[in-house]
Amino acid sequence: MVITGYQPAHNSQAFIRDIIVYDIPAKWDNYTIINALSAWGKVISMTVKWQKKYKTLHVKLEISQLFKNYEKHWMAPLMGFRVRWFPAS
Template sequence: MANPEAQTPDKQNTLFLGAKTTAPGVTHILTGYKESDDEREQVRDIIIYNIPYTWNVEEILGELTLWGKTIKLSLKWQHKYQTLRVKIVLNSFTFPQFNKFWTIDWEFQAVIHDIPVDMTMATLWADRKPQPFLTTCSASAFKIIQTSKGKRKLVKYFENWEATLKALGTPQVCLENH
């Protein structure tokens, strides 16, 4: 359990889970969860961007249970979005996905890094419809991004978290005409 008397970097902005507050200025949440020795290698410090400002702490922690057990959470409000920094014990599904360098946020998107040069808008969207590579994983939209260093990635967007999880757990199959 969290110790309310514990020293924190900013005691006045620390909320211990279960405490009541309506102030939007809370920046640190300590859940009281302490990882076991077996879980230590699964602990990660993750930054999550673009969380709607309307989501309260309980909603955020509820969504994080899909990823694992939250140890602590810091929030930073930025106009209509929040940025989170989460120390979390990733669960057995999320941990292997995280170690494969996936990127995801609560706008329900996933990224495939270093896509082949021949994967283009034309090959992914032909005859005015998405190709099986996109429909198999239930992506509702996509875009290709190229960095100034020539690296390319495919960002897929999904309707909900369940569709995103399904896509992350499904091996990606190459396009038929490649």
């Protein structure tokens, strides 16, 4: 588990999402993944699972306006890749 140390403000709890992200290239290290996810919001914690060529992430993040645009879709761009994501619940 990767814990970034970011603490969301108490009034931003409505923007916290717990999601599963699929199809992350396996060659990306944790720093690259967190940097890529910063376009979606501020990462609070992340768990990474290897799936041969890809990684699956369980991410808790405070979403940004960009990610709000993708909340009704199951795919979103991540550093030029289209990745699948779903609520972790």
